[in-house]
Amino acid sequence: MNTSPAVEFGHPSPIPSPNVRSLPYTTLSSMENGGLSKFHVHMYEQGEYFQIHDLKEKAKEHFKESFLRDLDRLFFRSTVNEVYCSTIKTDRGLRDIVIETVLNDLPTLIDGTSTYLDKEDLQEMPEFTVDLCMASLVQNAYLMGIISECTQ
Numbered sequence: 416m417n418t419s420p421a422v423e424f425g426h427p428s429p430i431p432s433p434n435v436r437s438l439p440y441t442t443l444s445s446m447e448n449g450g451l452s453k454f455h456v457h458m459y460e461q462g463e464y465f466q467i468h469d470l471k472e473k474a475k476e477h478f479k480e481s482f483l484r485d486l487d488r489l490f491f492r493s494t495v496n497e498v499y500c501s502t503i504k505t506d507r508g509l510r511d512i513v514i515e516t517v518l519n520d521l522p523t524l525i526d527g528t529s530t531y532l533d534k535e536d537l538q539e540m541p542e543f544t545v546d547l548c549m550a551s552l553v554q555n556a557y558l559m560g561i562i563s564e565c566t567q
Contacts, residue, residue: 451481452494459509460501471508479512483520491524491531492539499542513543514550 455478462470482494498509517524517532524531537544 450485452478452485453497455481456494456497456501456509463502463506475508475512478509479516482512483516492536495536495543496540499540504542510543510546514546517547518550518554 455474459471459474459478462468462472462474485494495513498513502509521532525533537547
């Protein structure tokens with residue numbers, strides 16, 4: 416017996432549903448695969464789809480707390496890619512958190528044997544690469560301004 420809403424109520428919903436992924440089992444089941452961060456990306460996506468501003472804000476807050484803490488080398492790319500694929504260019508919420516975190520923790524991300532960010536990552540995620548480059552330029556210009564003020 417099929418108990419899906421479409422069968423139970425006689426017809427499917429006229430509103431297309433967002434991409435539904437197997438969140439409860441695959442994403443939340445293992446913290447070692449960056450699951451918590453990805454879960455918050457999906458919640459942000461749901462908040463956007465259903466226009467629930469509070470859900471987006473809560474997901475953004477929790478994503479910021481979990482993003483770097485959850486990562487290992489393989490899932491850094493996966494999580495960043497998930498953020499960039501699930502948000503539009505003008506929705507800077509999660510994208511800005513990713514860029515800010517990468518800029519603040521760049522020495523950790525490119526240090527030694529556990530490099531999180533490499534040439535292949537940058538080539539495979541062009542929107543992320545452009546955002547990172549632009550943020551780096553802004554940060555560099557800001558720091559140069561501070562240095563020039565201090566030397567005068």
